[in-house]
Structure formats: C-alpha cells, structure tokens
Amino acid sequence: MGTRDAKEARLLGAGEEIDLEIDGEKVKATSGRSLYDVLSGMGKIIPAMCYHYTFTPFGSCGMCLVEVEGKKAPVRSCTASVQSGMIVRTETPPLKEAQKKALIKHLSTHPLDCPVCDADGHCELQDFTFQFGIGEVPNVKQKGIPEDTRSIVLDFNMNRCITCGECINICKEVQLVDALTFMKKDGFTIVTAKEDKTLYCEFCGDCLAVCPVGAITNKFSKYLYKPWQMKKTQTTCPYCGDGCPITVETKDNRIVRVTSRLSWKAKWGDRADTAKGHGGICGRGRFGFEMVNSPNRLKLPLVRKNGDLVETHWLDTQDLVAERLTKIKMDHGGQAIAGLISARCTNEDIYLFQKFMRIGLGTNQIDGTARYGHMNVVMALRKAFGTDRIRMMNNSEQVTKADAIFIIGSDITETHPVFNLRVKEALRKHKAKVIVADPITTHIAKLATHPLAIKPGSEPRLIQGLVKIILDRGLCDEAVLQKYPLAVEALQQATAGITIETVADETGIPVERLGEAAEILAKAERGVILFEDGITKRKDGYQNVLNLVDLALVSGLFEKDGSGLNALCEENNELGLVDMGGASEFLPGGFDYQNAEARAKISKDWREELPSPPQAEPSADLARILDRARKGEIKALYIVGENPVGTLPASMGAAEALSKVDLVIVQDPFLTETGRLAHVVLPATTYAEKEGSFTSMEGKVNPVRMAIEPIGESKPDWEIFSELAWRMGFPLEYGSAKEIHREIAKTIPGYFTTKPEPLPIRLSGYLNNGYAKEAFARYDLKPSNGSADYPFTLVLGQILYHSGKYSTQAEGLMKIYDKALLQIGPADAERLGVAAGDKVVLKSPMAAVEVGIEIQPALPSGLVFFPEHFNTPPVKDLIAAEIDSVTRVIYHKRGPVAIMKGAS
C-alpha cells in the first residue's frame, strides 16, 4: 500500500512546482504528476484506451506514446511522471507510426463483429481505427473464447476485450469492491469475476460504462439498439436522495438503457474533481429503468362500478371526480377532505397538489412520505438551527475531504450507493478516520477505520455516551465553550446521571474504543456526521436527532468549516416534499403553517384565503387522517403516489380506514394495494414522462426532463390537478410544468439552485430557551426492557438493488434481487437449528408469518432483517406501529419478534 499511497498523493498534485517543455511550450507542473495528466490539462489529446482520470494510470494499452528527449524509445505518458527540465514532443511522424503499431496489435486479436456489437459506434478502438486509417491487419488470430453469460446483469465477451483493465481499476479503486480480475485462460488474458465464479457484485455497472470496446455488455438492453439510434435525455435519477444526474436513452418511446457521465469518452478530468462525484450511478439507477415501460402501468383511469374497477375515459372520470369532490366540499366542508402525496413526485407536482388542496378544496389535511421518518430530522433541526428549510450541512466535496466521518444508523452502501463513494474516497485518498456505528457488519463498516459493532438498538446510548466522554475528558471545542457556556453546562448536568461504564455495557463497546471515537470526532478539523433511518425511523427518532445535535455541538462541528451534521434522505424528493409544503405543518418555503405572517404572504401571492389552522389539533398527519377516516369524519381522500395500505403494518388499520371513506382517489403509475381499494384510480406518469425537478438531499434542485411520451393515456400529476381544478371552478391554469416552476421560484426566492449556499445555522435561539430542562429530560433514557417472549429485533430496511416498492416494478432489478427472505445471523441460525432455504415462523404480539430464511453473516445475534420492498409474506404486519409524540412520525420499521422453526 505504501508506495501506492505515495503515488496517489503525487497524482493529486502534492509536490513542488517544476518547469518542463512540451512541444516547444514552457509549462509549469507539480512534480510527480502523471505526464498524461499534464498533457491533457494543456488540452492536448493523446490517444489512450486504458486511461481514466478517476483511477491511477495503468499503462496497458500502449497508445499514449510521447517522445522524451534523452530516451531512445517512445515513453508511455500516463505512467511516466513529470520531471524537471523534461523536453517532450507529442506530434512526430515516428510517434504516429508507433501508435499505429500498438493499435494494430490490439486489432490483430479483435474480432470483426462490429455489426452485432452493442458498442458499435461508441467504441474507442473503432474510432482509432478510422483515425489512423487502418485497412489491412496482418497475422489476424481469433481468440475463440466462449461468451460468459453466467451473470444476471452483465455479459463478458472476452474476444472483444483489449485488456485495458479499466473495468478492474474502477471496481478496485473507485468502488472499492474489487469484484473483477484478470485471468489467463487458453493463452489469453481475460477479465472475469474473482476466482472465475459467477459475478455477483453491487452491479453498479461502472465497468460497463468505462469499457472502451464492447467486451462488457448489459443483458437488459443487449442487441436492442445501436448507440446512434438513441434519443438522449439528461434527467435525474428517481430512486434515492443522492439525486444523481442520469442520461435516459430511448428508442421508439421506450427506455433502452440508462447511462451517466462516467464513460470512456469522459476520460479527461481533474483528479481532484472526483470529490464532487465520479459521474457514475448505482445498480438501481442504471438497471432499474424497466419500471417505466412495465406492462403493469395503468393506461386508463379506473372507476369502481358495481364493485369492480373498470377502465373509463378521462373526461368521464374527471367529471365524476370533480362533481363528487365539489359535493363533499359543499356538504361537509374542507375538513372532510384529506390528501397524501409521495416524495417520488416532482417539486412542481407537490406544490400544485398542496395549492389544490389548500385553496381549492379548503383543507389543510395534507401529509406525505416524510411522515415515515424524515419529519424527525426536519422538526428537530428546524428547532435547533432556527432555519426554515433543512438540508445536508455539507456537500459531497466536503464529505470527501473530511478527516473524520461518523456514520450512525445508516447502511450507506445499500441506501446511497453513490454518496457512499464519497466516504470511500475519503477513506482511500484522503485517509479520513471513519467511525461506523452499526450493529450490522455492513460493507462500509468493514472498510471503516473505527467500526463500532454496537448492540442492536443502542444507538441513542452511544450518542449520549460520546457526548459524555467529550465533556468529561475536556475535549469540548473551545469556541463552543466560549459561545454557549450555559448549554455546555446544561449538557454536563444532563449527562451526569450516565456513567461511561454503563454506556460501554449497553452498547457492548469497550470504554477505550468509545474514548477513541469521541477523541477523533472532537479533535477533527473537518468532522462530518452522517445519519439515516437507523436514527430517524426508530422510537424516539426526534430525540435521537437532537442528541446528535448535542454531539455535533460539543465536538465543535458547527464551528468548524467543512464540518457538520447531515441527514441522508431515503427517497428522491423528501426534501422537496417538505420545502413545497407537502405536510400540514408547512407552507411552501418551509414556513410554519401556524405563522400568520407567512400565511398572509402566501395568501396574497395566491390571491386566495388559506384554510385557517385548526386550534385543537395543530397538525393533520397521516395517523390522524387515518383516525378521522375510521371515525367517518373524512369523506374524500386524495392519495397521490402514496401507498399507506402497502406500507403501514396492518395494525394501523389503513385498509379499514379507507373503507369508511366515501371517495378514495388514488393517483399512481401502478395499481398499488391502496389503489385496489380506491373508488377512482388515475394513471399518473413516472419521472421519465414529465418535466419538473427533484431536490436532492444536499439541497440541489435537479431537473427532471421528459424522455418519452406518457405511456397509454397517463398524465403528469400536475396536469391532473390542474384539469380537476378547472372543472371544479377554481382555475389553477398552468400550461406546463415550467409555469409552476416559475411560480415556485417567485414564492420561494432562490430555490432553484444546483449550488446551494451553506445552511445558515442559528443555534442561540435553541440553546437559550429552556434547553437545560429539555436536555435533562432527553438524557434520562429508560433502559428498554426487551420482552423475553420476543427476543429478536426485526428490522425492515432497504437493500442495495431496490428503493421503496417502486423499484419492484423494474423487471431487471427483480432479476437481480427478488428474494423476500428473512436474513438471519449465522449464530442465531445455528441456535435455532435452521439453514438457508428453511422456513421459519415469525411471531409478534400482532401476527404470525411464515417466511423463508437466508443466512447473512453480517448480522449480529438477536437481529433479523427483512427487505421492506416486498409485501409477500406480510412481514410488515408483525410490527406494532408507534407514533412519535412530537413529530407524529409513524415508526413501523422495527419491532420485537420471536422466531420458531416452521414446518419445512
């Protein structure tokens, strides 16, 4: 490692400045940098097939030749480093000859199957063959290697391979996965999965993107296209909060493949720029596109007639919905109408929805996906920071360059595969200290410098313990001590009741290692805390986030540049949902709905009165909406993209509540569990068929562009609202999403930016108003008394290949992963006497479910995991949902269960 580290440091430009001469031009460069980097930085394009700026130069293709004075033979510029006084020539006839020879060597074993090759027209070897004008190649030989089609995603045709090693290098150095390797077979070097097994990796597809020839092909779009036939649309990935830019390539109104900026064509770049992202996407982004053209898409509105959902035309359906909604509004008032909206919708859709509900239907009973956990972050950080709109404090570049990263309650590799690369780059390139507190030995925990394998459920204790250690050992940041002495004192009092030994005991981490972690965090120059559903989607999520604020405060993360507290978002537009007012507590712009001034401003903008906030119940959240529906107080429920029946455990009684509602309208691209219970189902479009924007968890507002025409007669969500509103007599007339976009820009000035400014943080309001009392209550943790009858903790969570239930409609992702199996640790499996493939019965006070199992070595004893994406078997029903007393978040992702060996 040692030499490689030094080499990488040099590549990044950590050296003294030297002078050299390139083609008669005097150039300054940092010593140790690759000559190729310097040449490409000057704008000179030297042919190279194995070079990519995201990894260390490999030097296998032999094309990037230059003449260096004093050297007899031409030099490979990528692996050569610049030296003082070097005289370099890049364009001489002998060089061209040498490059031509190198090219002919590659061509002599390359098959002439361009007509059937998917890379035809997007092939570096082909381009160079034309450029160098090569017609005849002597001594041609065929490799005759059978094509490796064993993997479920990628086909390896090693006859076409030029052994450039780009795929192996990107897998090893950027992804830190190291799934591919070179192997000698029948006298030829081939690329294969480690140990020549069937490839089963993260399937990020970066190897596919960088392959300069057609040696690695994508099974899902193989032979369906030629690169020149595709219409390319730059848009944003619809899966997680990372908000990666993707290119959707379509042919005949069908998505053929999804690509990203990462490609062998974009090989030139600044090595330091990878901190902003390497341009790649993850497996679900790249291979999860089939859901758009899925045969399960709704093509016409469905209306319930005599108990069945019948396909009906738009005009009839719209008239019916408008008429019935108007009648309900007239008879029962706005209080009888409620709406739910998903964070998968664009900002424009969410904005128009809440406007439609608030001024059209006169109700403030709106809620959305954020209520499943993100609301904890929003409420806690709004309170602490005194800011209206909450986003990550640090951008990806700052995370990459942090020297200490503390990840808690997040399996970042599975939930945010691309953002996870920033942490990996921090680890690899910038030698950051990474602390991962997770009961599960996750992929990032394996790589981390300081993995803390805490006991399941002890995350709150760990946070408090770290605060305690920092305060006790006098590690607290000086600036914080001076600025907020009272708050620090309050924290000292609050943590007085905790001893480090109890924390060590409860978390299962020795005192020294806790101390080490606390020290790293407190002494970090640029410390970053990342957290997610392990904190927010469990009991007391709101308090946990506030505890994390304490930890960030005492370790001085609010005072140092490039440091901060960052909540990751599971769904693509959770931030946008809250910012657009897709929750009853908030107005567009993140203003409090109770705030009379903000309400007056919005009312003035909309030229319409907003419904007055109810005094008794300040928010109409999902749980309350369901409650009121059960009591028969809700007469109409408009559900956009949400699926409460399929998401919430049966004990929440969503299905029962819906049956009491007179008019349930579900607007979704697919017929969901909730849709099956609805009276009217309106077909909406997916991200690929509409215009708009998604707000990423960093606060960047990324554009969503229309790649194909809407499937069937589906319509973008905003269009459906607009037309309904027009029919109901309160015109929300918009010609396009762009017009809504403009209105949002007016309502929330400066919202649409791809370079968000640092989050303004004003802690004083929070720390000076009753903080001591509140902190004292927060640190008084009652030990959770686990029931002896239900010794296991069941966790429902995300896996790498899926995102919500949306992605289960993508055929390709289902081919990669469709195992609705309970994951169990090897120790527990042995104790229970079960093996992979057996069935067990999961029991909880709520229900009993039979489910197949899978042994997952990463899981500790006492914890079982089930992918939340699958509803058969109905494992979600085992969990007794709990509702947070402050934020009204419904906790339904973990609960105690008992496991019994089932009949096999």
Add this chain to the structure above:
Amino acid sequence: MKRERSLIQKILMLEIVRAMWVVFRHLFVKGVTFQYPHVKRTLPDTHRGALALLRYDDGVERCVGCDLCEAACPSRCIKVVSEQVPGKPLVRWAPEFYIDMTKCVFCGFCVEACPVNALGMTKLYEYSTENKRDLYFDKKKLYEIGGTYFADAKAYLVAHRQEQADETAMQYRYKFPFPVLTEKKE
C-alpha cells in the same frame, strides 16, 4: 429565309410523297417500342428495383439486425427492430423490419452497408397499388420478394462485387461466438 417552290412542286405535293416514303420505309425497320406489359425489357443486373431480404441456402435469415442499413439510408425509410433470438442468448436478429417504399430513393446504400449481404435489389418494379399503406413493406413481404426474386438479388450483389457467383454466400455469414458459458443449475 423562305425558299421559293416551283410550280411543279406545288402541284405534285412532293413533300407528301417524301413523307409517305419515310413511312413506307419504316414498314421494314425493326420497331423500337415494345408491347409492355406483354413484352418486357431485359434489365441489367445492376438495376435497382424493389428491395428484398434474403436467406441462406439452408433457409436461415441472413439479417443479424445490425441496424447499419437504417443508418446508411439517406431518406430514412428503413426501420429495424433488433433483439436477441429467444432461447439463443447470443444470436442477434431482427424480429421486425420495415422499408417504406414511398420514401425509398433506390440509392442502394443499404445493400452496400449490409455486412452479411442480407439485403438485395431485385428487378421487380411492378408493385404499384391502390392503397399507399401497402407500400410500407414489412419483414414478411420483404422475405417474400427475396424468395421469389432471389436470383435477381444475387445477381445484383454479384454485379456490385459484394458476393461471388458461386456458392460462397456462406462466407459472409456471421458466426456468433459459440459455445456460451452459462451457469450450471444446481
């Protein structure tokens, strides 16, 4: 300048006699026009008539669905839909193939672009119809023409030196890399 005619010439109307002589003489000259459609003209092998899709002698479709004809077509009248042959994971073919003959300019670029000589131009030119939609040739129709006018298409390819006259068509056949490494079912 007007030439004066003599009185005798005027009386005898010699022009008519001369003209009739020409007519009379043509009774014995071989005719230039021929009685289409009863008689048809012999066309050269390079004639660019209706396009056809061809098969190898063993009946296998030559087309591998490479889309190159579509790319070469200047009037954009060709549409190829390609995919894998179901059950044969590596073989590419075109399940659908369309040529819009109303747009075709008979330039022959597609035939030239085809790497496996699957397209040929026949001497067929009589496909006028009352319904314009019939001129949107689909794969079935193109193979039908290819079957009936195979000799024409072959002659066209030979004349353009894309294929030899003897039984060498198979040498243009694309060999898919077999066998395939597949996962063993456990």
